[in-house]
Amino acid sequence: MLPKHQLAEFALIQRIAKRFGGLRNQTLVGIGDDCAVTQSNAKTLQLITTDLLVEDIHFNRRFASCRDIGYKAMVGNLSDIAAMGGVPRQFLTSIAIPPSFSRNNVDMLYEGMMQPAKQSGVALIGGDTSSSPRTLFLSLTILGEVKPAHVIQRIGLQVGDEIFVTGTLGDSNAGLRILQTPAHKRVPRSCRTWLIQRHLRPIARLDAGQRLAKYRLATAMIDLSDGFSGDLAHLCKLNAVGATINVFHLPISDALRTYAHRMGEQAYDIALQGGEDYELLFAIRPESLSRLKRWITRGLLNAAHIGTITPKLQGLRMITPTGSIRRMPIRSYEHFRSKRVQTRRPTT
Amino acid sequence: MLPKHQLAEFALIQRIAKRFGGLRNQTLVGIGDDCAVTQSNAKTLQLITTDLLVEDIHFNRRFASCRDIGYKAMVGNLSDIAAMGGVPRQFLTSIAIPPSFSRNNVDMLYEGMMQPAKQSGVALIGGDTSSSPRTLFLSLTILGEVKPAHVIQRIGLQVGDEIFVTGTLGDSNAGLRILQTPAHKRVPRSCRTWLIQRHLRPIARLDAGQRLAKYRLATAMIDLSDGFSGDLAHLCKLNAVGATINVFHLPISDALRTYAHRMGEQAYDIALQGGEDYELLFAIRPESLSRLKRWITRGLLNAAHIGTITPKLQGLRMITPTGSIRRMPIRSYEHFRSKRVQTRRPTT
Structure with a gap:
């Protein structure tokens, strides 16, 4: 039903989820939805999701400015919060910077992220930075909130919906x-x-x-x-x-x-x-x-x-x-990736 | 006081924190400590930290097995929770996999992570996977808990301590x-x-x-x-x-x-x-x-x-x-990194 390389990645994630995933420690939803869900307090559930962008896989610097890359990274994460019906609150960045990147490039990347973040009221609260041998790697983790009665999952469809x-x-x-x-x-x-x-x-x-x-x-x-x-x-x-x-x-x-x-x-x-x-x-x-x-x-x-x-x-x-x-033909979207490698698929 | 490349990275993080960091939305501690701290409920604070490992910067596959790499990635994150006096609860992985990686390599990486995770009672609840053009990237985000009266920060020293x-x-x-x-x-x-x-x-x-x-x-x-x-x-x-x-x-x-x-x-x-x-x-x-x-x-x-x-x-x-x-001479630790690129420094 799904293209071969997508199937391969679904299989990879399913195996990881089965072998290593867990629902302990007040975790209500683990691997397999747009976000993981944990119990924060009686009135609120916490949503958490992480989204990864890799240069030459998800974006190409010939086509996208640093500001564009940051912007899209943030929207991709916010969208996962949206898909659970949640309100985004905070985010962390994990970024590996190649030697070709200037200080201004880094600033533009963050400016790109902050534009949709500010519009959505999301605060940058931490992260990690590193050098990268060649390519830019950007992983965002976003935290959000939703009331227990309001959370929308991927599971719940009935025939006739x-x-x-x-x-x-x-x-x-x-x-x-x-x-x-x-x-x-x-x-x-x-x-x-x-x-x-x-x-x-x-x-x-x-x-x-x-x-x-x-x-x-x-x-x-x-x-x-x-x-x-x-x-x-x-x-x-x-x-x-x-x-x-x-x-x-x-x-x-x-x-x-x-x-x-x-x-x-x-x-x-x-x-x-x-x-x-x-x-x-x-x-x-x-x-x-x-x-x-x-x-x-x-x-x-x-x-x-x-x-x-x-x-x-x-x-x-x-x-x-x-x-x-x-x-319906199931055709998968190709970023810039080579055909030999697996495709991305958010696991939360 | 600090070596030049460490100074450069502190400066980068300080600039990012100053320009883009924020303490809104129940955030008590943002960029600059081992973990960010948010208010979960009256009895509990939440700790969050993210740690990034990049191939040929933080590890070299000639010296470390996939299991070693996963193990160390997890311990590095757990250590940030330890430094705030907290109890680790859940984690998410963000991983970009190079074409040279086999399915078994991925399994070993996760087995390495799960060993200290299980010992510490930490559950894998989500993440994102992608292909990578050449090098392995592994970013972990870990969530933990601490009582408000117990949290230990980096700030608080007095002369005579x-x-x-x-x-x-x-x-x-x-x-x-x-x-x-x-x-x-x-x-x-x-x-x-x-x-x-x-x-x-x-x-x-x-x-x-x-x-x-x-x-x-x-x-x-x-x-x-x-x-x-x-x-x-x-x-x-x-x-x-x-x-x-x-x-x-x-x-x-x-x-x-x-x-x-x-x-x-x-x-x-x-x-x-x-x-x-x-x-x-x-x-x-x-x-x-x-x-x-x-x-x-x-x-x-x-x-x-x-x-x-x-x-x-x-x-x-x-x-x-x-x-x-x-x-005291301040000498920085060099992973495998080249001297031209910046060094890593956890910003949470």
């Missing part, structure tokens, strides 16, 4: 392709700029996550980092269910539509593959549908109704724009 | 030198084995830290990772005090004594430089001296009384075995 996704899909993937391939110049400049911005400066959907948590509406939620189809497949596998997605309802930006048209591709193909969207994929019970649609109409939530949870036997299917039902 | 250190100093440094230089074969095999073991398998002094915390005896504490003289200089600078160390009282193992003798060196020189000792350096008020000495005599604490806190103007001094008083 309605599937939603925030924002728009595929923009980041298109933005990366534009950065990598000058041939994309036939796409209008304003579209290119917008898609690149979506790749370099994603948005963590903290408000949406917290709203869904507060009203206890989402049955399960995950943030989309590895790519829509792969992340959906992972979520369905965890819950032992299938899903049918109506590609006509996938939220696609005008810029992506223009890009796909000029490149002779289907916009929904790019949206299905996705990658680093940092949007939230969640499901609700059918009886909550009218309430959610009201929220969307009133502008309280930026989300689209894209499909339904089905029995596991039906697998992952898609309704194409012509109305035919087909098996 | 008596200085102690746990265990023995310099063994790890000698062990590393033996691994790096085959010429050390004139040192007896049993000494070599023991010193290498001290380098590869250090001990986190959790019991000592917790005992000092419980009885509120230590006025300040730090764990020795970068080297005794450098860490002492850093502690004194933070507290705006000086210190006089009696080198005759430095705790030196028989193995280090034999090693130094065979190499034509002074054992106390190696102890003063240290590096990756992971022992605790702490001070107590003079009135607690008899109590502490009683603990030591009864085997309740493995520590040595090595000097006294003095006014800042006197700087760092040492009383040599001949009884003369001299300025």
